[in-house]
Amino acid sequence: MDEGKMDENEWRYHGEGNKSLVVAHAQTSEEIFQHLQNIVDFGKNVMKEFLGENYVHCGEVVQLPLDFVKQLCLKIQCERPESRCDKDLDTLSGYALCLPNLARLQTYQFAERRPILCVEIKPKCGFIPSSSYVTHELKHRVCRYCMHQHLKVATGKWKQISKYCPLDLYSGNKQRMYFALKSLLQEAQNNLKIFKNGELIYGCKDARSPMADWSELAHHLKPFFFPSNGLASGPHCTRAVIRELVRVITRVLLSGSDKGRAGALRSGPGLRGPPVCEASPFSRSLRCQGKNTPERSGLPKGCLLYKTLQVQMLDLLDIEGLYPLYRRVERYLEEFPEERKTLQIDGPYDEAFYQRLLDLSTEDDGTVAFALTKVQQYRVAMTAKDCSIMIALSPCLQDASSDQRPVVPSSRSRFAFSVSVLDLDLKPYESIPHQYKLDSKIVNYYLKTVHAKDATVMSTRFKESEDCTLVLHKV
Numbered sequence: 001m002d003e004g005k006m007d008e009n010e011w012r013y014h015g016e017g018n019k020s021l022v023v024a025h026a027q028t029s030e031e032i033f034q035h036l037q038n039i040v041d042f043g044k045n046v047m048k049e050f051l052g053e054n055y056v057h058c059g060e061v062v063q064l065p066l067d068f069v070k071q072l073c074l075k076i077q078c079e080r081p082e083s084r085c086d087k088d089l090d091t092l093s094g095y096a097l098c099l100p101n102l103a104r105l106q107t108y109q110f111a112e113r114r115p116i117l118c119v120e121i122k123p124k125c126g127f128i129p130s131s132s133y134v135t136h137e138l139k140h141r142v143c144r145y146c147m148h149q150h151l152k153v154a155t156g157k158w159k160q161i162s163k164y165c166p167l168d169l170y171s172g173n174k175q176r177m178y179f180a181l182k183s184l185l186q187e188a189q190n191n192l193k194i195f196k197n198g199e200l201i202y203g204c205k206d207a208r209s210p211m212a213d214w215s216e217l218a219h220h221l222k223p224f225f226f227p228s229n230g231l232a233s234g235p236h237c238t239r240a241v242i243r244e245l246v247r248v249i250t251r252v253l254l255s256g257s258d259k260g261r262a263g264a265l266r267s268g269p270g271l272r273g274p275p276v277c278e279a280s281p282f283s284r285s286l287r288c289q290g291k292n293t294p295e296r297s298g299l300p301k302g303c304l305l306y307k308t309l310q311v312q313m314l315d316l317l318d319i320e321g322l323y324p325l326y327r328r329v330e331r332y333l334e335e336f337p338e339e340r341k342t343l344q345i346d347g348p349y350d351e352a353f354y355q356r357l358l359d360l361s362t363e364d365d366g367t368v369a370f371a372l373t374k375v376q377q378y379r380v381a382m383t384a385k386d387c388s389i390m391i392a393l394s395p396c397l398q399d400a401s402s403d404q405r406p407v408v409p410s411s412r413s414r415f416a417f418s419v420s421v422l423d424l425d426l427k428p429y430e431s432i433p434h435q436y437k438l439d440s441k442i443v444n445y446y447l448k449t450v451h452a453k454d455a456t457v458m459s460t461r462f463k464e465s466e467d468c469t470l471v472l473h474k475v
């Protein structure tokens with residue numbers, strides 16, 4: 001074992017079974033500080049560049065008294081969801097990341113006295129890979145989210161399949177976006193949360209305690225959307241309030257002129273996958289009605305969804321094309337472990353790191369440099385596929401027209417709003433083998449269950465139509 005880890009003060013009790021006593025090595029304070037500083041630098045030097053100044057809040061590393069951290073951990077322990085309690089909080093280093101509260105308006109510096117609504121969406125991956133390294137043709141037709149749903153339900157992560165498909169949300173087509181948002185409201189999973197004045201009023205705190213009562217949600221939202229009229233309660237009112245919410249969120253998601261350099265990532269038409277996912281109930285119903293597939297992405301270029309999608313598309317080769325390149329880097333590091341630092345695997349995430357991400361070439365010249373660039377791009381893309389968007393809305397006074405804050409109208413009120421991204425820490429290099437295995441597990445499960453079933457239905461239908469044609473010929 002590493003000599004540097006032979007200090008008993010850096011080890012602590014972890015747990016025990018019948019035969020084993022488990023102790024764990026704590027990272028040194030210095031390592032934790034560096035890890036947190038890397039998160040801040042990655043936000044500043046990479047994500048702010050790609051997504052734009054106003055959407056990204058990097059925060060700062062702060063040092064806290066250990067007593068305060070310990071007391072805080074004790075205080076909040078009972079509120080933590082059971083499923084997350086296997087993770088210990090770091091009470092040893094004294095370092096923490098201090099971020100603004102993104103459930104509040106980020107455009108207004110003064111303490112907000114007005115009520116605030118915040119909608120958090122984790123949109124996930126919004127495109128279908130077109131990479132020629134993909135081995136299952138199905139991956140060119142059905143998106144990862146929709147396939148993954150089946151595995152998640154089978155393993156008990158969620159109770160039922162969601163109708164949400166990220167491609168609908170990222171389509172820029174209002175009808176598809178409404179459908180996506182309504183589907184999130186029906187089955188929020190970990191993709192949607194709604195907070196009122198910082199308190200969770202809708203969405204899952206824990207997989208085991210989903211909250212999904214639309215009439216209760218409408219009760220919370222009514223004063224925001226119908227402030228002065230006595231709209232009757234009941235299903236009609238609930239529908240009206242939900243409709244307003246969905247419209248406002250769609251408008252906010254399509255808004256924005258914030259500059260960012262995601263344009264530098266625009267991929268050629270050949271690299272784009274199909275605009276719809278075959279598993280989305282929206283596109284299925286269009287197909288049943290014999291309608292054409294909807295238009296390709298109409299997202300305005302300034303909006304956060306567009307920029308996030310561009311960053312996600314840094315995953316040019318798909319995990320199937322990327323994994324052999326990861327292995328190439330691994331082999332190199334096995335031979336020259338000291339090079340890990342030069343290759344900037346664990347940072348620093350500086351301007352030079354950012355610049356290398358802009359090289360979108362897919363011509364493999366067999367070098368470690370090429371493999372490394374693709375690996376780093378993949379990590380950044382994965383981060384963008386797992387981040388969340390926070391939309392904070394606060395009702396405007398009817399006469400508050402003079403200030404410059406962005407405002408979104410609903411039919412009976414107006415809201416000042418801000419949009420931010422969270423969870424922007426770069427995915428670790430070490431997670432790539434896991435991604436590779438998970439990808440094949442997701443696809444194989446889908447092929448084995450859903451796709452096989454669909455194929456049976458299709459072939460039955462095909463036989464029926466053949467029989468039908470034969471009968472017609474006879475006549």
Ligand SMILES: O=P(O)(O)O[C@@H]1[C@@H](OP(=O)(O)O)[C@H](OP(=O)(O)O)[C@H](O)[C@H](OP(=O)(O)O)[C@H]1OP(=O)(O)O
Binds near residue numbers: 427438
């Ligand atoms: O792999 P996925 O798509 O399931 O994403 C994981 C998320 O699951 P989801 O599909 O959103 O329910 C997963 O979400 P939960 O913690 O399950 O809510 C994490 O965000 C995970 O990231 P990390 O490993 O904690 O950094 C995510 O892992 P990464 O793949 O982003 O590393």
Ligand SMILES: Nc1ncnc2c1ncn2[C@@H]1O[C@H](COP(=O)(O)OP(=O)(O)OP(=O)(O)O)[C@@H](O)[C@H]1O
Binds near residue numbers: 101423424
């Ligand atoms: N700056 C913030 N302001 C307000 N809420 C926040 C902020 N940061 C995080 N949260 C809340 O805490 C939740 C968890 O945060 P975050 O997603 O960053 O954690 P994580 O461990 O990286 O999660 P994941 O499992 O998705 O990787 C978010 O979904 C959000 O509701």
